[in-house]
Amino acid sequence: MSLVIQNLHARVVGGQEILRGLNLEIEKGRVHAIMGPNGSGKSTLSKIIAGHPDYEVTSGEVLLDGTNILPLSPDARARAGLFLAFQYPVEIPGVSNANFIRAARQARLAEGEELDAVDYYGELYKEMDSLEIPRSFTARSVNEGFSGGEKKRNEVLQMAMLQPSYAILDETDSGLDIDALKIVAAGVNAQRSSNVGMLVITHYQRLLDYITPDVVHVLVGGRIVRTAGPELAHELESKGYDWIREDLAESASA
Amino acid sequence: MRALKPAPPFFMTDSLLQDAPSAAALPEWFTKAKASATSAFEALPMPTRRDEFWRFSNLKALDPQDFTPARPVASEVCEELLASSSGIKASAGRLVFANDQLLARNTDAELAKTGVLWMPLSEALHSHSELLSRYFMRTESVLGSAKFQALHRSSVKEGSFLYVPKGVSVSAPLEAFHWLAGSGQAVFPHTIIVAEEGSSVTMVDWFKSASEARNMACGVNDLHVGAGAEVRYVCIQDWSRQTVSLHANATTVAERGSATHLGLHLGGLFSRIESLSRLNGAGARSDMLAATVADSAQEFDQRTLQDHRSPETYSDLLYKNALYDQAKTIVSGLIRVEPQAHKTDAFQKVRNLILSPDAEANSLPGLEILADDVRCSHGATTGEIDAEELFYMQSRGIPARDAYRLITFGFLNEVLERFPDQTVRERLQETLRARLHGH
Incomplete structure (x- = not known):
């Protein structure tokens, strides 16, 4: 493989x-x-x-x-x-981070199948916590106004949620x-x-x-x-x- | 063990109401103005595209002669409409109208104790005639629709009256539904909000059709924001795609008062939307917001005026249009700052998202600044979906069509995000999501 x-x-x-x-x-x-x-x-x-x-x-x-x-x-x-x-x-104004990742997860389900919202948020919060991303970032527009480090952590979060x-x-x-590099690297290493x-x-x-x-x-x-x-x-x-x-x-x- | 007594219902139950009081009993000031409005309507010429306020407009759809005043709706239809009147989960009161007749009303029992008046216009004309006369259509039409406002004045018989006494803060939103049923019929919905000094209130108006038939709506809003008061108002225009709609809003704000007016424009075939914000007192503020989804052959003709008449006033307009198919939008926005209105901030932003090569977005900004010390900006942009945003979404596995819809949602959601009440905001987002479904 x-x-x-x-x-x-x-x-x-x-x-x-x-x-x-x-x-x-x-x-x-x-x-x-x-x-x-x-x-x-x-x-x-x-x-x-x-x-x-x-x-x-x-x-x-x-x-x-x-x-x-x-x-x-x-x-x-x-x-x-x-x-x-x-x-x-990329910044996507008006689309919340949580909805964005959710849409990506939903896209992986079969036609007619619905994502379980409770499970999804549970998993999202867990990954955010380990990447030290504040919970408030779920409601913020994708990458908008994020610092460089926050953007990169958000990429690693998406990777964790999408399990490529x-x-x-x-x-x-x-x-x-x-400091940001260490957090991002730890997030990547956790997924190895x-x-x-x-x-x-x-x-x-x-x-x-x-x-x-x-x-x-x-x-x-x-x-x-x-x-x-x-x-x-x-x-x-x-x-x-x-x-x-x-x-x-x-x-x-x- | 004895069963606990159930708590009394929070609301009075919805009920189908009997006919409104007869016209004979209407107050004199009202009938007099009605008569003069009838002559004014007949005397005023139909607007043409040569008129400044009707540039680019499609006036073909607009002949009121094609419609007759709406007839009452059959009771079984009323039951259906009532059942479909689902708005905010926890409202402090609700009025439901169909074809300008009251179907149902309820008011939070606690709300009534605060002195807040929340009732159909037909009732207020009797019970609070003097109060109503001081505010009812007191602002002259300045954005081109004088003829249609005269028609409204001459034909109006029902609507919502909301009065909030001094210092009273209503936390849960109030809402009204205006249904339009039948075919070839015209309704004249009216909303009047009077917020006295230091009060605060949120109201939501829903405009919906019972069927796809061709009808006409000619509505007027009067929002009166007292000193230091705060009024947050939303209009969800979701008429059928065959409806011809004209709606004129007049907001007046006294010193330190604050108004937020948000229009979520989804329905109608031809919609003319006029919105005036008049900042009458020092420190007054008005936020003018609109999010429009236009598809098929829909046309939204939006005309606004930010009218600064006092010093240190603030207005901020954000109108966004998403256009599919052969849809057309017009936003003509004027900022006027009177000579005495120094230290004024006035902003205006129009954003058009073009989702089809056949769609047409027109932006006509205008400034009339007569004072010196002011901060003003206005700008209009028209663009397509950003290719990098699309690729980013696709790279996460989101199919292009879903990505387009999500980006379009985000584009319009930036307007909804500006509305202060979270419950209402979430309901608006849900409504917008449903409207974009299928695109």
């Missing part, structure tokens, strides 16, 4: 190619990290997997437990078990101070299990001090160019990304 990305080529609709033959396999129960310099295509990768309409896949497949999800709409991909924690969570099979966390550390595969996308090694990955990949120029254990993140932290680029140039000319 895994999320397999096979030879993925994708571009901005009618524009420049961003992913150039990307291959990756995320097994259930494992945490993979993707690191890479700015502009390497990290965030685009997450949007393409989730089905953002600004991008088009020109070749390749994304197999979720064996099924190619690329023909599916973004909502069908999510119901198939995919979750994307946004780098910049595969979760992509896009720059979940960006805009967080160290044999039932979920995670892909953590980050520019900095800092996040990986708190969410220890099993595998680290380096993305440069729309391709995975290095794959190793967690020690690779430390190497990147101390040496930067240039040595990888130099390595790549050498091997290309060799």
